[in-house]
Amino acid sequence: MAAYLRSKDAPEPIRPGLARLRGELDVPVDFPADVLAEAQAAADGVRPPERDATDIPLVTIDPPGSTDLDQALFIERSGDGYRVVYAIADLERFVAPGGAIDAEAHARGVTLYAPDGRTPLHPPVLSEGAASLLPDQERPALLWEHTLDASGATVASTVAPARVRSRAQLTYEQVQAALDGGTADDSLQLLREVGRKREELERARGGVSLQIPSRRSRSSTGSGRSSSAPRCPWRAGTPRSR
Template sequence: MKTLVDSNAVLAAGLPLIRTQFGVPETFPPQVLAAAEEAAKRVPSAHVDRTAMPFVTLDPASSTDLDQAFAIERSGADLLLHYAIADVAWFVDDGGVIDAEAWKRGTTLYLPAGKAGLYPPVLAEGAASLLPSGPRPAVVFTVRVAPDGTPTLDGAERAIIRSRAKLAYDSVTEANLPPDFAELANRIVAAEDARGASRVDPPQQDVIADGKGGYRLAFEPRLVSEDRNAALSLATNLAVAALLQAHHTGLFRVMAGPDDRAVQRLRNVALGLGLEWPAALTLPQFVATLSAAEPAQAAFMIAERRSGGGATYTPYRDGVVPWHAAMAATYAHATAPLRRLADRYVVRAALAIANGQPVPEVVTQAFETLPPVMARADAIGGRIDRAVIDLAETAVLQGREGEIFSAVIVDADAHGARIQLCDLAVLTSVKTEGKPGETISVRLVAADTTARTLNFERVS
């Protein structure tokens, strides 16, 4: 959810400028806060009692806006994933002030020093969050996962659940988790490999002391528990997407794969990072060999994530199969309604269809109007991520002016060259001519943390 963390508060001085530049709100309007306080008092009345089911949550230790809880059981050779999603729609009225504010925001925005939530904390971190402090309303999707990893939606219901534990990625043990947690995740990953998916979840970066009085960017390796947890969400999103597509409705996440030029740029990035990419391997095959625990490989994962045009949202259209190239599947977002506006409507549609009911008209209309709203929100989030990384790169390189770095030209045009520094996970620009794949030397002229810019000049 964050591209970069700042455990040493190195970026503290520059982050307020980013918040101001991108209009990141500090709080909510008074009328929205007041409405949220009232909504939080609502007593669920359309939900069955599932408090006896052993749900748990698994998230970063500091997280309090918990969208998902899960329980797993066997059904012959299949595994049943009971995936509880926060029932945000129970608290948010269509057309009300909370709803209107959420449409303005689109998503929760994350910065190293905090976030700007989609919904007020009394809901997102209280009444609607699947915390273990008491029973919570949820939409429970039952996803049947076959031995080959194929997920299908067996049912969906509004339910009251009670999480048994708030588990954290960095401290969870096998004993805390359902017995088949690892097996279910392995099935999903095997299915990804079988269909040629190239989904990557690059690790976060952190600004840490370098032991020489300065700082450096380091990668925080993804934990096994984090990757396995992501597989549960993926299975649910795939199952929901298949259900919606089969019933000729929905909002889907689509993404084209990188074109030939983008793949060549990535090959140059790999060269700059010292990674051997055999010519016979496709991009998905190469990505499958990488480990986020290795800094150079993690840096490539981040470059690969940014190589395409990005994912977008599209409503159902007759005769069109919505496709997400990285997932190698039809895909929808349904599992994070506390943090993404679109998920609230996808959940409502899937819940209706699974129970033989018509999709509410307000949901069908939302599928048509959500794409530009989500595109704007995603674009702002992406620009914030880029600004934070630019700030971090200038911060760690400040004081190294005059130093010479080896780099590889990733791409070039009439305006100059895009280069990958060979010893740092820094992708930047320099005014020079050259051919992609060429190794050059550049001198750092200036690192401006206020403007968040690096100025390099070519020396050879």
């Protein structure tokens, strides 16, 4: 199975140059056979967590066409504050320490992204299959639960393994359109509300937020963010898996 997953984003004239650059940088082309075999065995025989959290209506929010879904969330009101539930795909459950997948991941370091595709850190049978938080599929995850006060400040946090099931695979454009059009569900409305409060806390503590230039067009707000990205619904203090 090829390790380099191609897309059609890059113009045809520059693709040969990108291919040469990958050669110069010694970017992996394929996963070794033992890594693929170990990944398939892990996908077929993973031991799920004992805790069942599949009743939590999590959703993922990613670019269109994404299949390596490693984060999902749900937010609800809790008294005068909020409960934020944040699931991270539990890749560790599929990777044996010192095994072939572990060694290959250490050698690669990160998923590499290029204008015409990407080189994944883990075999797609895991990152886009058995470990991906695809909708309507039961998956192992590390489940963070944050209690926030009315200002959005964190009061308490817990994390534990759990089985989860995403309800929907959303895109940034879909979420932004739903928020702008007033059709977003309560959890997505709270995503924006909590995000704004977290930004206020960030400014109050002297944090710095950088406006990242868009690789597409400027948004209608003139903020410089990509038109395909959300307007910072949840930024400060969120644990990331990458």
